[in-house]
Amino acid sequence: MMGVILFAIFATAAVACGINLVLQRHPVTSALSLIGVMGSLAVLYLLLGAEFIAAVQLIVYAGAIMVLFLFVIMLLNAGEERKIPGKSLVSKLIGLPVFVLFLGLVAYLIQTQYTHAGSPVDFDAFTGGGPREVGMALFTTYLLPFEVTSVLILIAILGAIVLARKEID
Amino acid sequence: MNYFLLTLIKAGLIAFVLVTVLAYLVWVERKVLAHIQLRVGPNRVGPHGLLQPLSDLVKLLFKEGFIPSHVNLFFYLLAPFMAVALSLGSIAVIPLGPQIDVFGIKTNLGLADVNIGILFMLGLGSLGVYGVALAGWASNNKYALIGGLRSAAQMISYELPLALAIVAPLLMFNTLSFREVVDAQGGYLFGFIPQWAIFQLPVPQLISFIIFLIAAFAETNRIPFDLPEAENELVAGFHTEYSSMLFAAFFTAEYGHITTACMVASVLFLGGWQPLWPAAYGSDFFPVVAHWFFAAICFWHARQPARSYDRYTMPILGIILFGAGGLFLVPFLKPILVPLFWFLSKVAFLIFTFVWVRGTLPRFRYDQLMRFTWTFLFPVALVNLLITGLLVALTTK
Numbered sequence: 001m002m003g004v005i006l007f008a009i010f011a012t013a014a015v016a017c018g019i020n021l022v023l024q025r026h027p028v029t030s031a032l033s034l035i036g037v038m039g040s041l042a043v044l045y046l047l048l049g050a051e052f053i054a055a056v057q058l059i060v061y062a063g064a065i066m067v068l069f070l071f072v073i074m075l076l077n078a079g080e081e082r083k084i085p086g087k088s089l090v091s092k093l094i095g096l097p098v099f100v101l102f103l104g105l106v107a108y109l110i111q112t113q114y115t116h117a118g119s120p121v122d123f124d125a126f127t128g129g130g131p132r133e134v135g136m137a138l139f140t141t142y143l144l145p146f147e148v149t150s151v152l153i154l155i156a157i158l159g160a161i162v163l164a165r166k167e168i169d
Numbered sequence: 170m171n172y173f174l175l176t177l178i179k180a181g182l183i184a185f186v187l188v189t190v191l192a193y194l195v196w197v198e199r200k201v202l203a204h205i206q207l208r209v210g211p212n213r214v215g216p217h218g219l220l221q222p223l224s225d226l227v228k229l230l231f232k233e234g235f236i237p238s239h240v241n242l243f244f245y246l247l248a249p250f251m252a253v254a255l256s257l258g259s260i261a262v263i264p265l266g267p268q269i270d271v272f273g274i275k276t277n278l279g280l281a282d283v284n285i286g287i288l289f290m291l292g293l294g295s296l297g298v299y300g301v302a303l304a305g306w307a308s309n310n311k312y313a314l315i316g317g318l319r320s321a322a323q324m325i326s327y328e329l330p331l332a333l334a335i336v337a338p339l340l341m342f343n344t345l346s347f348r349e350v351v352d353a354q355g356g357y358l359f360g361f362i363p364q365w366a367i368f369q370l371p372v373p374q375l376i377s378f379i380i381f382l383i384a385a386f387a388e389t390n391r392i393p394f395d396l397p398e399a400e401n402e403l404v405a406g407f408h409t410e411y412s413s414m415l416f417a418a419f420f421t422a423e424y425g426h427i428t429t430a431c432m433v434a435s436v437l438f439l440g441g442w443q444p445l446w447p448a449a450y451g452s453d454f455f456p457v458v459a460h461w462f463f464a465a466i467c468f469w470h471a472r473q474p475a476r477s478y479d480r481y482t483m484p485i486l487g488i489i490l491f492g493a494g495g496l497f498l499v500p501f502l503k504p505i506l507v508p509l510f511w512f513l514s515k516v517a518f519l520i521f522t523f524v525w526v527r528g529t530l531p532r533f534r535y536d537q538l539m540r541f542t543w544t545f546l547f548p549v550a551l552v553n554l555l556i557t558g559l560l561v562a563l564t565t566k
Contacts, residue, residue, distance in 0.1 A: 028244065028306065035299070042292075055288035063295025064325065067302070071321045074306045074314065130284065131345055
């Protein structure tokens with residue numbers, strides 16, 4: 001019961017923050033909304049019993065990546081975006097119908113694809129989300145993808161260094 | 170229901186004590202700094218300036234909370250709130266003592282025993298930068314903005330060596346729960362060397378401890394790394410535009426960060442509430458002897474008063490200290506107070522070190538600060554972690 005209430009609160013918060021992220025016109029507000037989404041997601045992971053992933057979500061996404069986002073926004077001193085006056089006639093005409101169509105499509109997919117997914121989610125059922133279990137899975141079953149990802153990140157670091165290096169004349 | 174009530178009582182008690190201690194840390198810092206610089210320090214409000222925090226609080230409460238017209242109001246008000254909440258939140262997972270028995274109720278000293286307590290603490294710590302960065306940005310002031318930017322870059326950079334320094338002792342203890350970490354540091358080598366992480370075989374974690382302390386100085390924006398609020402370059406840095414209680418919020422957050430960092434250091438590296446030498450050699454009686462020793466000094470000063478009123482104040486202080494020492498002998502209180510004494514004295518020593526360093530070292534230049542962490546501290550932490558991992562893997566079978 002407690003789990004369902006918490007899920008309702010934080011799922012609503014995540015969706016509200018996500019909508020706010022798109023609607024706001026100031027980059028800093030949008031970035032903070034994204035932090036709200038990530039924090040709510042961390043609580044949802046926690047409710048599902050994946051405490052390690054919840055903590056990593058906080059440390060990596062909310063704590064490191066979004067700080068860098070905010071840092072760049074502050075460094076560039078990005079101001080509020082202005083609305084461009086005079087939209088084209090096409091977007092005005094087909095905007096709403098396309099949006100309704102999209103919602104319908106999503107509803108249809110959920111209806112047809114996820115009805116047979118088995119028993120409903122039980123909040124206290126899963127307990128294998130601790131650091132030990134995640135570590136075992138990463139270093140045995142998923143060793144190859146894990147190592148390949150690390151090489152990928154290394155390439156990204158090298159690319160960043162090459163781009164940021166000053167040209168020596 | 171009992172569990173909720175108990176947690177509520179503990180939370181209220183810990184919050185009250187913590188906030189009082191934070192207020193008095195300002196007094197301690199000013200007093201210690203003053204003595205390092207051959208001054209007297211606050212001595213006007215109350216005996217030895219002891220009521221100074223109270224008068225500061227009253228002053229800050231009744232000061233006009235001036236909000237400049239050019240700020241981004243929502244974030245300007247949100248930033249101090251975030252700073253305080255994220256800084257005081259970490260105390261929830263730090264254990265203050267072993268399991269105790271009060272009126273037949275068994276409970277842990279400390280709020281929550283989370284099995285990923287260390288990750289939770291790191292997560293809250295990494296969020297802590299938002300308070301400072303947002304304050305700097307929302308103030309719409311160039312000095313504040315530079316302070317906020319510096320803080321963001323500095324905290325991201327120093328989080329890496331901090332996390333690596335934490336991981337090294339965790340490899341030896343094989344757990345992420347603070348309480349289990351302390352339990353793993355119990356016992357004595359050859360019967361008298363405590364098995365704290367900085368002494369424990371196979372890899373004494375002294376280097377990790379030093380790296381952790383250095384990174385903690387940067388994470389808490391303290392001298393020698395207090396670039397976000399460097400007075401001679403940035404007026405007051407990120408909190409230039411704040412006054413009254415909003416300003417006090419940043420102060421509280423800074424001292425909260427220092428307290429939690431020192432608590433984590435003493436739990437991870439200095440054995441938490443494990444005493445310095447075995448109970449068999451009388452470590453349980455050390456708090457009594459220490460209190461009675463200071464009580465004796467007070468009585469001696471009462472006999473030879475330096476000031477006229479010492480004849481009355483010193484015996485009172487001596488009796489209070491004598492009684493406080495006696496509390497450690499009461500069988501009912503002993504299992505609670507003795508671990509608390511050892512834990513808090515380690516924390517107090519580390520906090521003193523923070524003030525000591527502030528009184529001794531000059532501030533780094535910003536490029537030196539960044540070069541220091543990326544080219545020295547981070548590689549050292551990485552090598553230290555690799556050596557620890559190798560030796561732990563070789564010795565445990």
